[in-house]
Amino acid sequence: MSLIVQKYGGTSVKGIDRIRNVAQRVAADYDAGNDMVVVLSAMSGETDRLINLAKEITENPDPREMDQLVSTGEQVTVSLLAIMLESMGKRAVSLLGSQVKVLTDSNYMGARVVDVDPLRIRALLKEKNIVIVAGFQGCDMRGNVTTLGRGGSDTSAVALAAALESDLCEIYTDVDGVYTADPGVVPRARKLPVITYEEMMEMAGLGAKVLHLRSVEFAMKYNIPLCVRSSFSNEPGTMVVGEGRDMENLLVSGVTVAKNDARITITKVPDRPGIASRVFSAVGDAGISVDMIIQNTRAGGLTDITFTVPKGDFKRALEIEKKVAEELGAENVAGDAEIAKVSVIGVGMKSNPGVAAKMFAVLARENINIMMISTSEIRISCVIEKKYAELAMRVLHSAFGLDAEEI
Amino acid sequence: MSLIVQKYGGTSVKGIDRIRNVAQRVAADYDAGNDMVVVLSAMSGETDRLINLAKEITENPDPREMDQLVSTGEQVTVSLLAIMLESMGKRAVSLLGSQVKVLTDSNYMGARVVDVDPLRIRALLKEKNIVIVAGFQGCDMRGNVTTLGRGGSDTSAVALAAALESDLCEIYTDVDGVYTADPGVVPRARKLPVITYEEMMEMAGLGAKVLHLRSVEFAMKYNIPLCVRSSFSNEPGTMVVGEGRDMENLLVSGVTVAKNDARITITKVPDRPGIASRVFSAVGDAGISVDMIIQNTRAGGLTDITFTVPKGDFKRALEIEKKVAEELGAENVAGDAEIAKVSVIGVGMKSNPGVAAKMFAVLARENINIMMISTSEIRISCVIEKKYAELAMRVLHSAFGLDAEEI
Numbered sequence: 001m002s003l004i005v006q007k008y009g010g011t012s013v014k015g016i017d018r019i020r021n022v023a024q025r026v027a028a029d030y031d032a033g034n035d036m037v038v039v040l041s042a043m044s045g046e047t048d049r050l051i052n053l054a055k056e057i058t059e060n061p062d063p064r065e066m067d068q069l070v071s072t073g074e075q076v077t078v079s080l081l082a083i084m085l086e087s088m089g090k091r092a093v094s095l096l097g098s099q100v101k102v103l104t105d106s107n108y109m110g111a112r113v114v115d116v117d118p119l120r121i122r123a124l125l126k127e128k129n130i131v132i133v134a135g136f137q138g139c140d141m142r143g144n145v146t147t148l149g150r151g152g153s154d155t156s157a158v159a160l161a162a163a164l165e166s167d168l169c170e171i172y173t174d175v176d177g178v179y180t181a182d183p184g185v186v187p188r189a190r191k192l193p194v195i196t197y198e199e200m201m202e203m204a205g206l207g208a209k210v211l212h213l214r215s216v217e218f219a220m221k222y223n224i225p226l227c228v229r230s231s232f233s234n235e236p237g238t239m240v241v242g243e244g245r246d247m248e249n250l251l252v253s254g255v256t257v258a259k260n261d262a263r264i265t266i267t268k269v270p271d272r273p274g275i276a277s278r279v280f281s282a283v284g285d286a287g288i289s290v291d292m293i294i295q296n297t298r299a300g301g302l303t304d305i306t307f308t309v310p311k312g313d314f315k316r317a318l319e320i321e322k323k324v325a326e327e328l329g330a331e332n333v334a335g336d337a338e339i340a341k342v343s344v345i346g347v348g349m350k351s352n353p354g355v356a357a358k359m360f361a362v363l364a365r366e367n368i369n370i371m372m373i374s375t376s377e378i379r380i381s382c383v384i385e386k387k388y389a390e391l392a393m394r395v396l397h398s399a400f401g402l403d404a405e406e407i
Numbered sequence: 408m409s410l411i412v413q414k415y416g417g418t419s420v421k422g423i424d425r426i427r428n429v430a431q432r433v434a435a436d437y438d439a440g441n442d443m444v445v446v447l448s449a450m451s452g453e454t455d456r457l458i459n460l461a462k463e464i465t466e467n468p469d470p471r472e473m474d475q476l477v478s479t480g481e482q483v484t485v486s487l488l489a490i491m492l493e494s495m496g497k498r499a500v501s502l503l504g505s506q507v508k509v510l511t512d513s514n515y516m517g518a519r520v521v522d523v524d525p526l527r528i529r530a531l532l533k534e535k536n537i538v539i540v541a542g543f544q545g546c547d548m549r550g551n552v553t554t555l556g557r558g559g560s561d562t563s564a565v566a567l568a569a570a571l572e573s574d575l576c577e578i579y580t581d582v583d584g585v586y587t588a589d590p591g592v593v594p595r596a597r598k599l600p601v602i603t604y605e606e607m608m609e610m611a612g613l614g615a616k617v618l619h620l621r622s623v624e625f626a627m628k629y630n631i632p633l634c635v636r637s638s639f640s641n642e643p644g645t646m647v648v649g650e651g652r653d654m655e656n657l658l659v660s661g662v663t664v665a666k667n668d669a670r671i672t673i674t675k676v677p678d679r680p681g682i683a684s685r686v687f688s689a690v691g692d693a694g695i696s697v698d699m700i701i702q703n704t705r706a707g708g709l710t711d712i713t714f715t716v717p718k719g720d721f722k723r724a725l726e727i728e729k730k731v732a733e734e735l736g737a738e739n740v741a742g743d744a745e746i747a748k749v750s751v752i753g754v755g756m757k758s759n760p761g762v763a764a765k766m767f768a769v770l771a772r773e774n775i776n777i778m779m780i781s782t783s784e785i786r787i788s789c790v791i792e793k794k795y796a797e798l799a800m801r802v803l804h805s806a807f808g809l810d811a812e813e814i
Contacts, residue, residue: 016463016464050483053423053483053487054486054487057423057426057427057487057490058493061490062490062493062499065486065489065493068486068503069483072479072483075475075478075482076457076460076476079461079473079475080472082472083464083469086465086469087464087467092472096552143505143506144506
């Protein structure tokens, strides 16, 4: 007998028929003798519907009230699942974040979990209840409703699994696991049976939408094995675990592409101390986050500075840097939104220094120019022209031996 | 400066435009220097939508989970109104029943208010917030969400007014006050400027849907002046107050009709002690409530027993009494669902014994047969054939001098 935490995403609970499907899965695991804690998202589309109601009123709705508003989405699905399970003759109780309680800070619309009280859930499990918890939501010290940001239900599930010392946390979604690349771009992408927390975090940060980034951090911190699988099939899914556990011997586990950044270059900046600080504090003060940075020193005490910002902040950042360039006496400021960041990710590269060289060679062979490079211990990212993004993914996927045998 | 509690019903908050209308009314009273507490219902239709979702699953959904489900309706409207008021530059905070908190018993779907904690609202008012409270909902000792039954938002408003020692509780709805009769049936019905708690209770119990019965009980108990008025006009509405306060000198204040009962007659029951107990405990045990009862003694130690039950329980009650009649050796059991209960209501009749005689005479003049009669200190009800219901209302309305001068 195990204690299993299962999380079902929005597409898995959209409508009564799909909630019935979830109930049957949960009931089967319950009947097999497991203690079951189920975390649900809102029906897909519902959170957006609620946000749009608020946006009809104002572009900048009060964040506390937004959380009060959007948290109703999960409240509806958890009570409907409890009603469904009760109607099937199972004991079931739904709990809101505030009823558990999932204590968070007061950072509305993006709150962080501070503590999860396991007592009430434990008591309900002891009485053989299936406990259904509203994901995405918690409450602060004063009992105000908070939410954990988009995708936060994954984090709810992992936080509960940690607090309950669960044996397993299963994340049910509409894909059947974590793939070596987006199958829509790379037809030969294949599902990974196992991936490490670190790899998963790099992937989540680079546009793979399978798991909420913070949920993976949480799982790694408390060493909770995650299983990502589909609620629409019985495929085994992908296990996300600590390094060394049943890993395949892959150099690279995945290839990702992100197209949400734009590039800004300031040319011929007088190369004095404090220049970089001036360039980056200007955008930082405006709340714009900078991702990659490169600086090329030229002859004559001049330098070029290039960096990337989120596309949504591109125009604003460009305006700001034009002023900065004028003040500094730089030659020019240019921008380019037509870029893509292609990354290869894998814990295998920790012990293998040839990965970067191979990546550059593969891209060069296709005449794809590399504009910027950044690396972590388990990731190499290259900024390239956007039009080459799909080609780059496919050739890298193939070159690192990730292609499936058959399509 | 006063502390005003205002309650807006479902039609008043249906959609963003109507919520804007409510916000403007509230803001005007706030800007005039009043402390404002606003209680909202769900958008009209929303509670039914949620109930229907549950009914898609099962005919008998778990009551605790139903309350968790349907309480989201008010959560949406209160947060939207808070967002609206904030966008108009007012300070506003929405609170759920559990955040106030409105403590109730654990009788899900029809909970009774046990206590209302005024502290958090008082603190928020002190900081010049408009406090918006989700109506219809509370929570029990263990933090489970409860609801107060259909129309319960009126009770929420009055309970808050009592706890906050409010100067006035305004109930905004889609009619502009309490009428002497349903204007759809009696075109010459007119709006009452003032009505007593007791009259209002009789009316609420007899099918006038203006106020939730329990809210009037509560208002009377704590002597909270209620004002029933329309959110779509600036008409002054109807004041519901204690007796003696600015009353018109009316013998009868209103005429109502209820068509939700059916009649059952058991004929020629042997008239022994314990017979009535046997007849009524049988339906009582089945959870069926009996309203009016008459017993006619016949010659030969026999008696006829007639009583009314809610129409929804009619068939079941008939089956039960057929068995009882057989056991008791009664002659026959007959039923009639085509009945109506017409009532005249008025505190004036306390000191005027002629009202009943006049009512019977008026009905007799129209050849309307009276099947059953029941009275309270301020009400006389007659069961008649359903087809005469509208006629009876109009002639009684006219005979007791309630007709408006002009239509």
